[in-house]
Amino acid sequence: xxxxxxxxxxxxxxxxxxxxxxxxxxxxxxxxxxxxxxxxxxxxxxxxxxxxxxxxxxxxxxxxxxxxxxxxxxxxxxxxxxxxxxxxxxxxxxxxxxxxxxxxxxxxxxxxxxxxxxxxxxxxxxxxxxxxxxxx
Numbered sequence: 001x002x003x004x005x006x007x008x009x010x011x012x013x014x015x016x017x018x019x020x021x022x023x024x025x026x027x028x029x030x031x032x033x034x035x036x037x038x039x040x041x042x043x044x045x046x047x048x049x050x051x052x053x054x055x056x057x058x059x060x061x062x063x064x065x066x067x068x069x070x071x072x073x074x075x076x077x078x079x080x081x082x083x084x085x086x087x088x089x090x091x092x093x094x095x096x097x098x099x100x101x102x103x104x105x106x107x108x109x110x111x112x113x114x115x116x117x118x119x120x121x122x123x124x125x126x127x128x129x130x131x132x133x134x135x136x
Contacts, residue, residue, distance in 0.1 A: 001033075001040060001055075007127060009036060012111040026064040031083040033057060034090055041095075054097035060106045065098045 001009040011032070019025045037055050044051065059065055068087045090096040109115060110123040 001036065003044075009040060010111070011036070012108075022061060023064050023067065026059060026061050027067075027083040027087065030057060030059070030064070030068075030087050034086060034096065037096070054091075054094050056099045057096050058099050058101040058106065058108075060101050060103045062100060065100055068098050 001007070015025065015028060019028065034057075037057075041051060041055070067084060068091055087096065091098060103109075104119065105123075107123055107126060110120065110127065115123070
């Protein structure tokens, strides 16, 4: 998560259960992100910061974004219904706004995928990570 353009919270973790689809993986991760967002939002409010705009949640899967914005029952999501409802409710309440990000711009991939050298440097520079051993 970013605040003022700087990362303030991040997490990568292997899921305990086997997922049936990439959509299920995305929803389980988004639910955990929603929990973290809710906690951080409350912490910032307690510190005197008021946030009125929805928090942008970046996702590189169009199907997941469509399901989160569409309150119609989907046969494919019945086994992850509680996660879907939590995300949909957060979108409807204005807590979250789903934003599509192209796969090659997904910053989370830096921590979860084996990337080529060029892609690694592109994403790490977007996080403000620099090579300490590079000549000045």
